[in-house]
Amino acid sequence: MRAALVAAVEDTLVYDLDGIGRQYAALCAELPGVAVRFAMKSCPVDEVLGHLARLGSGFDAASPQEVAQALRTGVAPGLIHYGNTIKSDRNIAQAYRLGVRDFATDSPEDVAALAQHAPGSRVFCRIATTGEGALWGLSRKFGCSPEDALQVLGAARAAGLVPSGLSLHVGSQQMTAEAWLAAVDSLAAVLEALGRRGIAPDRINLGGGLPALGVLDRRGRPLVPPLDKMFTAIREGMERLRAVSSGPLSFLLEPGRHLVADHGAIRAHVARLTSRRRLDGTRERWLYLSCGKFNGLYEIDQLQYRLEFPTHAGGQFVDAVVAGPTCDSDDAYAREGSPVPVPRAIASGDPVWVHSCGAYATAYTTRGFNGFAPLPYTCVGGRVPGGADA
Missing domain, CATH: 3.20.20.10 (Alanine racemase)
Structure with missing residues (x-):
């Protein structure tokens, strides 16, 4: 793939x-x-x-x-x-x-x-x-x-x-x-x-x-x-x-x-990597992506998806909470003391691959919550053994 x-x-x-x-x-x-x-x-x-x-x-x-x-x-x-x-x-x-x-x-x-x-x-x-x-x-x-x-x-x-x-x-x-x-x-x-x-x-x-x-x-x-x-x-x-x-x-x-x-992946992009201090005094980073719970990643309440940062294979990584682009506080994951490693140097617009999200990614998307439209999709391959290409 x-x-x-x-x-x-x-x-x-x-x-x-x-x-x-x-x-x-x-x-x-x-x-x-x-x-x-x-x-x-x-x-x-x-x-x-x-x-x-x-x-x-x-x-x-x-x-x-x-x-x-x-x-x-x-x-x-x-x-x-x-x-x-x-x-x-x-x-x-x-x-x-x-x-x-x-x-x-x-x-x-x-x-x-x-x-x-x-x-x-x-x-x-x-x-x-x-x-x-x-x-x-x-x-x-x-x-x-x-x-x-x-x-x-x-x-x-x-x-x-x-x-x-x-x-x-x-x-x-x-x-x-x-x-x-x-x-x-x-x-x-x-x-x-x-x-x-x-x-x-x-x-x-x-x-x-x-x-x-x-x-x-x-x-x-x-x-x-x-x-x-x-x-x-x-x-x-x-x-x-x-x-x-x-x-x-x-x-x-x-x-x-x-x-x-495991045979579906989203090519998304970075909205922003931020750092801010919480009320308890601790500092926390957040990585906001162009897709989230309401346009492709509905199941983030129960699981995480493996992220790939193709333009940042090396370099230093930092821990961050990963979230989608909407104004809904549920549109985030890794909030239970296990943040996700993300590249420190990542910038707005950088590509991100979200892997193993082929199930329920299209089924659960909204019409366009907060104006963020459902993801378009494309299909690759489709050869049937012993037959013609689809």
């Missing part, structure tokens, strides 16, 4: 399609036979979605608008999973008209709406997880208890829907293999209980959660997820679930940041 970045224009988010393709291929090699449904919310960029579709990926959509965007890639409706358990009647009817027949659910009320507006569809009941070990646990808003899952899928069958499967999510940027082991425990218990009720799901959706590898924690330390152990836990978990199932099982996965985060 390095050569591609050099050619980028100022203040641009660059996606490396070839890098994304390699990540997709590596994931498929680790989990052969598992169907990929890319989590669109992590990178709703047409070029990225189209490249993944050409490689064989399907999509996890959370709204009729995302369904329509997925369809524009040419992917078949059968490869689109409506993974959002929060759906209005209108949402359900629109997605159904667009050809979607796979819906996630977690409540009897949603099941009743699906039966009315998406008759005969296949439903996955989402089971809640604790979210422990993840930077974003996702433990409150989605999913039901294993006990409720039995009632939900029973209600789906009674309403003429197909109780197709179970799903869950171990939390975004999951950092432990143990989360997958606990997830399998929950799924296995529900599968066995469903079997005793004469319900035989044929698919398990293992959700998202696989981490990015190039980001830092809030104190600037590299996050080193045990990816090999995670894949081992998933493979062994699938075998265990097949063993307890009352029928054949296939598996889905909904990766998002794992495929795109």
Whole structure:
């Protein structure tokens, strides 16, 4: 990706399609036979979605608008999973008209709406997880208890829907293999209980959660997820679930940041390096960048991005708080006693590369908070193995 970045224009988010393709291929090699449904919310960029579709990926959509965007890639409706358990009647009817027949659910009320507006569809009941070990646990808003899952899928069958499967999510940027082991425990218990009720799901959706590898924690330390152990836990978990199932099982996965985060970078620039004394008498430096929380770096509350200063490879570095350009005090990171090393001689207008920000950088940008517009983006590469360039 390095050569591609050099050619980028100022203040641009660059996606490396070839890098994304390699990540997709590596994931498929680790989990052969598992169907990929890319989590669109992590990178709703047409070029990225189209490249993944050409490689064989399907999509996890959370709204009729995302369904329509997925369809524009040419992917078949059968490869689109409506993974959002929060759906209005209108949402359900629109997605159904667009050809979607796979819906996630977690409540009897949603099941009743699906039966009315998406008759005969296949439903996955989402089971809640604790979210422990993840930077974003996702433990409150989605999913039901294993006990409720039995009632939900029973209600789906009674309403003429197909109780197709179970799903869950171990939390975004999951950092432990143990989360997958606990997830399998929950799924296995529900599968066995469903079997005793004469319900035989044929698919398990293992959700998202696989981490990015190039980001830092809030104190600037590299996050080193045990990816090999995670894949081992998933493979062994699938075998265990097949063993307890009352029928054949296939598996889905909904990766998002794992495929795109490390293959996106922002070429930004320096607004100013300042030094000022705080009320407690200590002196503090601040490095203000042209991008921040509201135009590309929304996740700075939980992590840091690796910065590169291409015109200051040598020289003296000093510690600074890094912040975006807006008049919002939340538009900053490294405020917990772990400032970021930055070149002492850096000046306004100097370029800065912000690495591993390909996930959620475009999805969370505002219309233009404080007048700072969302970053434009460009895509480089895009060769499909055995095919023509994108």
